Amino acid sequence: MSDATGCWTISDVPLQCGAMLPQLRLVYQTYGELASDRRNVILYPTSYGAQHRDIDWLVKPGGILDPTRWFIIIPNMLGNGLSSSPSTGDLPGLAEQGYYFTHWDNVTAQERLLRDVFGIEQVALVYGWSMGAQQAYHWGALYGDRVERIVAVCGTARTTEHNRIFLESLRSALTADPTWNGTTFDGIPERGYHTFARIYASWAASQAFYRAGLYRQQGYESLEDYLWRGWEQNYRRRDPRDLMAMLDTWLHCDVSDNPLYQGDYERAMGAISAKTLVMPSTTDLYFTPEDCAAESALIPGAVYRPISSIWGHRAGNPVYSPDDAAFLRDAVQTWLHGEG
Template sequence: MADHEIFELKSFTLQRGLTLPLARLAYKTYGTLNAHRSNAVLYPTSYGAHHSDIDWLIGPGRVLDPERWFIVIPNQFGNGLSSSPSNLPEPFGLGRDPVFTHVDNVAAQERLLREVFGIERLALVYGWSMGGQQALHWGALHPDRVGAICAVCTSARTSPHNRVFLEGIRATLTTDAAWRDGRFTERPVKGLRAFARVYAGWAMSQAFYREELWRTVGFASLEDFLVRSWEANFLRREPSDLLSMIETWMASDISDNAVYGGDLTRALGAITARSIIMPSETDLYFPVEDSAIETAQMPNAELRPIPSIWGHRAGNPSLNPEDEAVLRRAVADLVGG
């Protein structure tokens, strides 16, 4: 049995113009919504992740405590649980996959919260990586409905350098022999394994590999780490969904909508929620310098880098209690201990 619920949206028109006759938003909740509906936390998913991959930080004494908060994890479009290339009926698929944006994700999430739970205001939006992009979209598109934002290892607009990374991992999949006529005609095993190894080089820092920190989390060798951690992670996902989420990541821009018309400065200035922006000091995707530029344009935001050599994964420290403590402190500072 599925461990999540499905919210259905009929005739859901996407930002890029296509309409899904029936869009499906998969979600899971943790904790209890209080009588005033004032303890809601939204925690969107990151690249390639399902809710079950990121809910490790929910629990008593963890980053998000379900004894205090009602936490909703919506699975972003394209991740294989919500509407995605791998589960959409024809005429989609067969080289006609829709492009999902975070504007689409936020629109569906807003309806879920309002129509299913009667939630009009969020105490906190917490997100890492692509989840953080969604958090910042929430702050810009619904500034009066978000109390606080904790955006970890992320950006308000995908940078040119970040796009180079995304172009690279996309190429590892689409140059596989299984990619023909704009779609996968069989499982691209070689492409998926190459994808995972390229990703591993970007996700963790140079110091992480130099100090062989993979040994501290149960791997016998670097090859063991690459095969059992990285290849295993991406082999379990549909390649068409991985490509879809790359497109969403590339398109991420809180100002690319009818409200702001591409004016990033105005969009950042509209985020009035108390915010803590948390780049990792060794993140190769979202460097501190980029986050500093964006944070300086937000009226109520603090830049708080994570002092870690775990690279991008400092923002999702399921195996690193020290970095988890940094995240827990940030949430406590935003919404109380």
């Protein structure tokens, strides 16, 4: 078993928004060994604000994704600060002109990475949480004959209007900072980071989570300590331009908004032929169980299996919740072994 980090680049890539990207850089991490028939592949796209080292805690022997059996690839999402992003210099002048990345851009680049670098034509599973789940749905709709299974955890294939309000509030928090000049930041958005983190924290966990004070189980001394160390310091690791770029990708998420489906959302969902497991959290405020159930009903043969948890959206990335992690592990292992 071996892990490896790679960086794949291609030149002159047309983005869905209409811009031409002089160079597209896709940074990825692999775990395990690729089988001789190249059919033991799990693709695990990143979520909002995350880079591969932030989400690979579940990749371990006996874990939710087991590298002793599967070859796991984490492609870093465009805009996340490792792959092409405003902060990497791969978008000279483009970010200031209002261009943006979409999941069409992410997934079509990932598909080329799999083919050109690894010779992979078939994916056993696309596993994604949050914005990773958005990418999993796009994989199912765009490359249906290439994807055997999908596990979509706490995410939707299209951004809802309610979710859009949350995203716009985050964008407003950053752009209300005095360092925002209308197109970019002239300095560190101290007030922007502060407000951004508190908005995010208020939505990410449920009301029951805060009533129970579960953040103290993670070693935080108080609510303020949790908001500062658990949220604000975390997002201060990211360039604010990258945070904006990923917000724009999330805002533009629609599995049917592409040349293949031309806005026909139900047709795009109905075209997903992969065996799909939809796993929302029962207390998620971003991607509500009702929204996820409605989408599940549009996918032929999809199974809807919610995570009963008070951890809200973070039940889908349960670093600190052993019960939720065990539930996810059992569900994923059952799904991978064809027993679902």
